[in-house]
Amino acid sequence: MTLPNKVKIVEVGPRDGLQNEKETIPAAVKIELVDRLTDAGFSNIEAASFVSPKWVPQMATSTEVMEKIRRKPGVVYSVLTPNMKGFDAAVAAKADEVVIFGAASEAFSQKNINCSIAESIERFRDVAQSAKQHGIRLRGSISCSFGCPYQGEVSPDSVADVVRRLRELGCDEIDIADTIGVATPNKVKTVFERVKQEFPAERLSGHFHDTYGQALANIYAGMESGIAIYHSSIAGLGGCPYAKGATGNVSTEDVLYMMNGLGIDTGIDLDAVVDAGQFISQHLGRKAASRAGNAIAAKRQG
């Protein structure tokens, strides 16, 4: 299959990336990061998460972040909302999109959101209906679509089953997530071919963590399956607090470098993204987990 001419990159660093940091990051730093990402040209930034601060303390500043970011018209600022408490906070914070997040594995669902897959869909029902009433975009995310840290194998049919349930809730977009980065390209194609039977390909996205160094190859495989939305994280930040050993999402700089080389339009300025990656890495006091980002920064210094 031919590759898409245009790809939407959803920047998830401010949420998926930073949620895993142990040290509390000041809201001002998070706000500057989101503003830099806005200026770099992203059309969708996952900026915050309205979850229990007992479960994910780093996201406790989400209201302040959403209040103080500089919003560019047309840019979608998304937030995670596991239940109505999260949804109400998202409405108050004027989120453009809410994300309900489930899993294709029962074991991970219990660890991450403290309920079964079936119970999670029931909780999401209220959030989904309220999102529709408020005219807020609704996205569904499916963790462990390619493997689970607790139960191991996950079948494409169980991913398809959750896709179908999220479709019935009215999701505008559905993320097929490799939470622990175990997927390889043929597996990616198998899962996407299966879930495309349940939901339109143009509204499916790939959310790849890079734990085993497969994420770019997996994105390429996803593009060959007709998928044109991918999530990535500035400086390769992140991991999931409920998936031990999982590293960050594929780095945005690496994805953009590949897209630029392939002549695929993303509308995003790689140089500005490299600057944002260096900014947050300096704050965190470590080198960015981005090969392209570090190479471009080193080249600039001559």
Ligand code: HMG
């Ligand atoms: P629970 O303990 O079963 O919920 O947690 P509860 O309803 O019994 O509430 C317990 C306490 O949390 C109460 O406070 C609630 O008010 C409070 P208390 O009375 O004890 O003081 N609470 C909240 N506070 C703020 N915002 C809320 C909220 N809800 C309840 N929305 C719950 C269930 C879902 C809340 C919990 O398990 C949770 O917050 N989980 C979030 C886990 C998480 O954020 N994980 C990381 C994001 S998912 C991810 O990274 C994967 C993804 O990137 C895709 C991939 O890579 O796979 C998306």
Ligand code: MG
């Ligand atoms: Mg993730």
